[in-house]
Amino acid sequence: MPITIANLSKELSWLSLARNQITGIIPAGLGMFQRLTKLNLEDNLFTGALSVDIGRLPSLQDLDLSHNRFEGQIPQSFGNITKLSKLSLSNNFLDDTIPTSLGNLRTLVSIDISCNFLSGRIPQEILSIPSLTILLNLSNNALSGSIPAQIGHLINLVSIDLSMNKLTGEIPDAVGSCVQLRLLHFQGNLLQGKIPNGLKTLGVLENLDLSSNNLTGPIPEFLESIKTLNHLNLSFNNLSGPVPDTGIFCNATILSLIGNSMLCGGPPFLQFPSCASVRSQHQMHLLIVFSILGTLIFLLFSIPTYCCIKRRVKPNIVDQENLLLSETHERISYDELRSATQSFSPANLIGSGSFGNVYRGTFVVDENLATTVAIKVLNLNLRGASRSFLRECNALRRIRHRNLVQVITVCSGLDHNGGEFKALVLEFICNGSLDEWLHPNIMTNSLTAKRLSLMRRLYIALDVAAVLEYLHHNIEPPIVHCDIKPSNILLDDDLVAHVTDFGLAKIMHAEVWKKNHGGSEISSLAVKGTIGYVPPEYGSGHGVSTDGDIYSYGMLLLEMLTGKKPTDSFNLGETSLVNYVKMAYPNKLLEILDASATYSGNTQDVMDLVIHPVFRLALACCQGSPRRRIKMDCVVEELNAIKKACAALMGVHDEANVAT
Structure with a gap:
């Protein structure tokens, strides 16, 4: 963005440079446009800190800086833009806390600062903005602490998304005061306690997701009477008791209750056990008490015997565990x-x-x-x-x-x-590994050599990303594969990818994961993975984490795009595949694209819709700092968007046919 932009007329009222490939920092001088009402720089390659000059634009009403690479803090000066109505800073690398000064924006109707690295508590000041009516999205950050009761002040708000953070405590009853809510997402946190009765006043609620928390108690019966509800996800909690059998609970396609082992009853398709009578539950409690007493007595006498045997005989622990597994x-x-x-x-x-x-x-x-x-x-x-x-x-x-x-x-x-x-x-899996397709044997006849089109590589990348999203986000505790590389990706008859080899996989320790919510776990001194695909932090003693898989996946993407292995030699003295790509990014990507990655259509269209976005995504996965890497659910979302754009470009109504 040239510094000469400051030479534009001071009467400028609207500036949009969205969806380009503009790099570098925002130049100084924006503060001179006192009449500017809209500034849209979304979906570019801006880096550096957010300009404090933006906080000196008193007339600004719409600010969109999303999908860039801005880092550092959100400036306190943003709280001075008192006429602002829409604020979007999502999908950047912003960190530190959310400034309380944003509470000064009393005309704000929508705020989206999701998919960053923000930490600390949710400021009460933001939840007290009476004008918020469209969206409050703080998801996919590292926010902690409890949800403030001030959330009940947002009585006219339609959508609240606080998912995928580290929020603790109970869901405040005050949420029930937000009577206009249509979407409420609290999934992927560490919330405890019961589902509050206050939610029964949300008469127009359409989408409720409280999954992957630590919620306990019964499923409230009032949920079956909310007629507008068309999506309900309470999976992976500790809910107990009977499941209602009317309303939304009769529709298998819009309901998820899996991962709650203490639920019973409900419609047959849920396959929960029948609910026991009060009397049988009492008998069961007595049986449990006597069983515990019997076990304690047994252990009291058996432990000395076991210790004696252990001194004489070396147990085969692995076989014992294999019998269980x-x-x-x-x-x-x-x-x-x-x-x-x-x-x-x-x-x-x-x-x-x-x-x-x-x-x-x-x-x-x-x-x-x-x-x-x-x-x-x-x-x-x-x-x-x-x-x-x-x-x-x-x-x-x-x-x-x-x-x-x-x-x-x-x-x-x-x-x-x-x-x-x-x-x-x-x-x-009949078609061999991705490695064999990317690097065919040099002795193979060129007429029969395996080739993958650019679109097919996109589909394979999406297949692998879907697996990692499942391992990282959809099971609890998550699993880290630890060895994502082309030789561990197998292709079937239809060239659909299948991930294999979990020999190095690490199931994150439940207590550690719940404490860190995605943080690393130190399991051994050995570096897990294959040279070239191992994230740099593993080499310096950091523990295994889902962020390590993301780095390996980024290297896999770069290899699929360039045809170069991470251990190859590179031009211009570059010593790594990441730096090799960065030297070509964004204007010389066609020069480093694998020659066998064929494509049809207008080159510029393919460049804009596929090549540039996927390279950008790969580099976002390969950030040196783990906390700055894009998460796998966001990777899947972006790849799906690229796939849809390709389908639209080719006029293909069925996206499954894009690759062919």
Whole structure:
């Protein structure tokens, strides 16, 4: 943005530079436009701190600086723009606390500062702005503390989104005073207590999401009487008691209650157990009490015996745990696996990893039917192999996703020599790994070499992002994959991506995750992952975190776009793939785009709609500081937007056909 912008007329009243590729900082001098009523710089590449000059624009009514790379604090001077009605600072790298001076904006109708790194408490002053009627969005930050009771002052507000923060305490009853609310999102926090009765006054509520908190108590019956409610998500809490069976609770497509193990009753499609009578509950309580007493007595006598045995016999802890982990799968024998792989013939070897080999196996059902599987055999002579097997079992038993390679069964026993043998039997994905497609063997005939179009790479990137969003945001506690790279992405018949190899996966410790809500967990001194894809903080002793997966995913995106591995040599003396891309960004991206990433259509359109946005997204994932990396749910949202834009450009009504 040139400094000569200060030479424009002082009578300027409207300035929009949105959705361009403008870089650098906002130049000084904006404060001279005293008549400016609208300033829109959204969706550019601005960096640096927010200009305090903006706080000197007394006539400003609409300010949109979203989807840039601004960092640092929100200036206190923004509280001086007393005529401001709309404020959007979302999707930047802003940190520190929300300034209380924003409470001076008494004409504000909409405020969106989501998807930043803001911390501290929600200022009471913001919740006391009487003019807020459209939107209050503080989601996807690191805000803490309780929700102030002053939220009840927003009696005319339509949408409140405080999701994906670290908010604690109870949901204040005062929310019921916001009688115009149509959307209320508090999911992904650490909220406790019961669902407040005050919500029953929200007679026009359409969308309520309180999932992924620590809420307890029964589901209030008044929720079934809110006729306007068309989306209700109470999943992953500690709710208990009977489920209502009328109203929204009769519609499986707009209701989610999963992850509440103490619920009972309700419509049959929910598959909750029948609610016990009061008498049977009393009997159950007595049974629990006596069981606890019996257990204590048993432990009192058994612990000394156990300690004595432990001194003499070394327990096989891994096998004991494997029995627990694999109880949901029918075991398969070593002889069956040996037969299916023709004695683990090298001809059936389809891959090798850190802790063993993967073989193609064929089970003959009858003369007309055979099933092909992938058999991951652990090399137990390698240090950590047994732990890797246990970790992968423990991760795979908790997760179900269409873009994950599914485990079929396990084998844990002895081989034909009497040695210990462990293997995972997985679904067979026929088209090899993404690594083989990005870097085909140089001996391969050029006419038959594997090629992926640019659109297909976009779809594969979206498949992998969907898996990571699921692992990071949709299960509790989250799972960190720890080894996202092309060789761990398999492609099926339709070139749909499936993520595999959870041998390094880390299930975040529940207490640590709830305390830090996405923070790292120090688990060992070893660096987890593959050189080139490991985030820089792991090398300096920081613990495993979901932010580490985001960095690895960013490197994967850059590799898919450039065809370069992170360990390759680069031009102009650059020593990393990230710096190599930064040197070309944003004007020379076509020069570094993989030549085999073919595309059709106008080059400038493809550049604007696909190449530039995806490179920008990859760099946002590869930020050096973990706290500045974009989160996976935002990655999925942006990739979906890019996919829709491509469909519109090509005139394809079915987005599934864009890649083809």
